[in-house]
Amino acid sequence: MFFKYRSNYLKVDRETRCCLLAVMAFLIFASLQASAQTGRQSWIRINQLGYPTGGTKVAVLASKQVKADEPYFELIDATTSKPVFRAKLGKDFGHYGPFASCYRLSFTSFKKAGRYYLKVGTTTSPVFVISNKNYKGAADFTLRYMRQQRSGFNPFLKDSCHTKDGYVIYGPVPDGTHIDVSGGWHDATDYLQYATTSANATFHLLAAYHDFPGVFTDQYQGNGLEGKNGVPDVLDEGKWGLDWLMKMHPRADWMFNQLADDRDHSGFRLPTKDSVDYGYGKGNGRPVYFLTGSPQGLGKYKNRATGTASTAGKFTSAFALGSMLYHHKDQQFSQLLKQKALSAYQYGLAKPGVAQTAPNLAPYFYEEDNWVDDMELGAAMLYQLTGQTQYLTSALGYGNTEKVTPWMGADTARHYQWYPFHNFGHYEIGNASKGNKKQLMISYYKRGIERVWQKAKHNAFYRGVPFIWCSNNLTVSFAIQCYLYRKMSGDNTYQELEQACVDWLLGCNPWGKSMIYGLPANGDTPQHPHSSLSHLCNYPLDGALVDGPVYTSIFRGLKGLKLYTDDTYADFQSDLAVYHDDFGDYSTNEPTMDGTASLVYLLAAMEDQSAKTVHQKVKVRIKKSKHE
The missing domain is CATH 2.60.40.10 (Immunoglobulins)
Structure with missing residues (x-):
């Protein structure tokens, strides 16, 4: 619109x-x-x-x-x-x-x-x-940023990048052994690629198509270039993610967790002109980290990994949902995805625990501390795929272990400490169950929502999401959980809280800023995001969700952060939180791939909801005319 x-x-x-x-x-x-x-x-x-x-x-x-x-x-x-x-x-x-x-x-x-x-x-x-009709086309619009983030062949630039990825480290083969893992999406402004965010993004895209197929159109080919190919664009994008995940899980006993590391953070540059040398010669590929389940980090800093399940569970759910979606479209591909889902699940069972991303030069990494939510979703999707009750039993066991995603109701958390930011597993168990099992999952969702509501109800913005790094991602996820709860339960108690989160993302916040680049096209949206594409070439980042406001205390403590322009939102900064529309602020104004993928699902839900309202009105008019 x-x-x-x-x-x-x-x-x-x-x-x-x-x-x-x-x-x-x-x-x-x-x-x-x-x-x-x-x-x-x-x-x-x-x-x-x-x-x-x-x-x-x-x-x-x-x-x-x-x-x-x-x-x-x-x-x-x-x-x-x-x-x-x-x-x-x-x-x-x-x-x-x-x-x-x-x-x-x-x-x-x-x-x-x-x-x-x-x-x-x-x-x-x-x-x-x-x-x-306000949300019509919004989900498709945000897919523009996903295509723009593609590695391998990049349809926005109409050129290729990172085609020689990558070189194995920490693996069962000698360090430096080449393996083809080109493809996938760049994680944010940097060109790192993480299995954990990519698998979560892939699941959200596939779930958006599964739950709201009528929302999406076909305007682009599978390679991302303009032109119809008979496949909704969101499914094309989901397959792009699946193809890369299969490369990162090339055999049953091999799984990789990360491509490149923070040596990437060496200034603004286009991905097609990436000259960072990881020790293999400029342009000759990047390190791909084997998923060992143990702490990793090639430099001064290391993560605190304890297992493989958090990554493997995410692989499982994406592969399983992909297999179901392609069952009638491509039997051979569907069967391959089923095999990958089953082997990924076993990879997680072998080493329960968290697989965090690996730092190198700086202490920042995705500090994921939960894994049962990932295995729960993986098991729930395997149950839907295979019909085997053992997977439903396992999913319920995982779900009962972590009833509420831990950040909900908390004032703070470490970076990506509780990820994904909502647990899709509860919903998928509820989808596949009836009676007490479904009601139990509904109660878990309600418990988390209520914890946030107890904080949100005290301010006019109904803000109960903490201002940690990537607060917009949490806001999207929480809105999705509210939506899923409402859909499962039929309870509209928290609908105004849900809508307040959507409104916040689109400008009803202290800064009056829509947090989505170009949405609406002539609204007050990010103009100077932390991005090489926009900063160097003035390329638009259509559909990109920026990180969002952070606690002022977090902003003041970050390394290498500098504002380059006058703060046009100075009147709205406070000791509570800040947001800057400045390319130098990587903490509040950097777009993220996985946050945008989650946004695709949320906006698709909003458009679907609006469309159903229109259809209901049409039905009422028809009934009235017949009665008359």
Whole structure:
């Protein structure tokens, strides 16, 4: 809808035209707000992508004044400039971040599509759209960044990179032995590639296609270049991940955990011009770390690995789901994926424990400390794939061991300490079970959500996710867990909390910043992300989810971090948390591949939900006309 599909602008219906007009109005409002920034005391933060007609609709009035001047807010029709809805501000949630007072402005009961803005006294919001088409195309849009992150052949650059990867270390063969592991996705701005994030990303992409097949279109070929190939683009992207994972698990007793290391962090450069030398000669491939289950690190720093299960479980779930999806599309490929799923699961059983990523020059690595969630999801998917009850029994055992993902309800955690950030395993057990087993999984999800809610309910943004590194990734995952809980249980208790997380990502946060590059196309989205593609060549990073705000204490303690431009969000920084739209801030403004893959699932769920609302309305109209 708000994406740069220019050819689709020619033929649009009335509701869509309203959405497009809102883009121009948003620019005008944003310009006026920017020019009047000095001296302002109050702001109204909105979901810049807009609100569904029949869903939760809440904005936040955030003020540096102790109390709002007006007791009411109004919803104004942007076409007529006349108020169409009026309600009390309600509860003052008080101090949050840089603000002295904050109010939730709920207009959920208003259901008429159109272009609107909110007003409290002299404070106005940007124009936004109420429509059931706001999320249409959003999931496909975020796939652009996934294609852009491809290693091997990169369709965005129309060139190849890292084709000589890699050289085995820590393996059962002599160090330096070459093995073909080219392909996959770069993890973030750097060109490292991790099995743990890639397998999780692959599962999310495949799950998005499995759960919401009608959302995705076919505009790109399997190699990522433009052109239809008869396969939805999300499945093409999922297969790109599967192909690389198979290279990283080339035989039953071999599995690799990581490609390259932090020697990669040597400045901005395009992947096709990567000249980092890992000891094999510039451009001659990178080290690929064999998954041993023991601590690794070639330099000063080492990880604290204790086993193989956390990585192997992720491989298992991706392979198993892929096998099911390709059962009727490619029997031979499906059977190969089944074999890989079974052997990956055994690889995890052999060494229970966590397989962390390996540092080298710096102390930063993915400090994953849980593994039963990965084996739970792997076992649940094997049960769905094979029908063998032994896997369901194992999945339940793992699920009962870790009922709640540990970061939920906590104030902090180490980097990627509890990963993935929500446990898909509970949902997949619930999907495959009935009665007590399903209810048990529902209760585990609810327990985690409730822990976050106990923190979120005290501030107007309903923010209960800690501001640790990659806080946006946690926000996406938590919103998905809320959605999955609602879908499994039919309980809408936490729907407003779920929507608050989606709204936060799209601009309803202290900074008024959508955290997704280019979404909406003319909204306030990242302009200077920590990326070689954008910084060196001004290439757009369409669909990329940036890391998001971090605790100010974390920001101040990071090494090698420097801001290069004036902070346009200085008014909204606080002792609580910071966000900088600056290419020098790798802690808040760097896009991540796995976070974006999770976002694909979330946005697909939102579009599917909106589409069903439209279909329900059509059915009601048909029934009424028949009755009449």
